[in-house]
Amino acid sequence: MKREILDRLRRAIAEKRAVVLATDLAAGTARLVDPYRPDPDLDPALARAAREAAERDASTQHETSAGKVFLRVYNPPVSVVIVGAVHIAQALAPMVRLAGFDPLVVDPRRGFATADRFAGIPLLVEWPDEALARIGLGRRTAVVTMTHDPKIDDPALAAALRSEAFYLGPLGSKKTQAARRERLRSMGFGDAQLDRIHGPVGLPIGAVSPGEIAVSILSEIVASLRSPAEVRAGA
């Protein structure tokens, strides 16, 4: 690999941007492709294949008229933002890490967001909209809200709705869901946007305890990441 390409690849990884390394297997030449940005110099079929590979999070071989191209996907890590340093969050955050994702807990309430309740888990004692604006929400981010307090959950959901986050899951009963939908509608969000919200949150496995509810939420996050079409069809 050329030094210049290696440098750009390392930069993309450090900046948590998705890139696809396209290597012409016959010639041995490589180029970096941004899978989500149109590039007029790129063969449209190759661009489409790179985007699909990034979306599937799977490297693949692509056939062109000029020969085979290997598409190596470098996706940023999946991050799961948990708004609300509550009991279920204490179970969910370590599970998120075990699943190979990056957990982040955000809660402006000092009384809940304490390091001893979330040992080793990144924790921001901040209002979620301010924290999320600073860290940025990408298409590899899931946002789960758990405070049951609209003044904290709503701004987080609004920030997630304005982003490309792949999963939005607010905890709450059917009744609070309907009220929340109305509040978000009054903030200017339409039905198509609001339908991105998973409610009731989590897969229906009859979860009862905080740990079980965390399993149900984490399962739905994995399903949304790996088989989004099935999750949408089942919703």
Place this chain on the structure above:
Amino acid sequence: MTGDALYHQTLVGLARAARGAGRLPDAGGSAARDNPLCGDQVAVDVRLANGRIAAFAQRTRGCVLCEAAASLLGGAAPGRTRAEVEGARAGLSEMLREGAPAPGGPFAELEVFAPVREVRSRHECVLLPFDALLDALSRAEE
């Protein structure tokens, strides 16, 4: 409309008005307080002149109660002395805890928080801006 709904509407209006919102570039004292269980955050700047509050500014992020109380101070605090603010805070606390009548004078508007009496866990939300203001006054007096 029930009495409670009327109170609520007044509180929401007061919170939205956000009187005194902003910061004082020439503040004599500044202080911030937060409520660890509710997440409310209040930051207050004051400038004193001849023992009275000449200018007041607040930045509040929190529940309607906290934002309404800070907004109320935005209207009531300018012109007051520290003793008057302390008296209003004591009167407000008595009103919330013991059902005493609202403090009169420039702080008579505190009556709007009377329904909070029944919700003990929210008393702190109303008192927080007063505590931030008293902290800022202490800094300004140093």
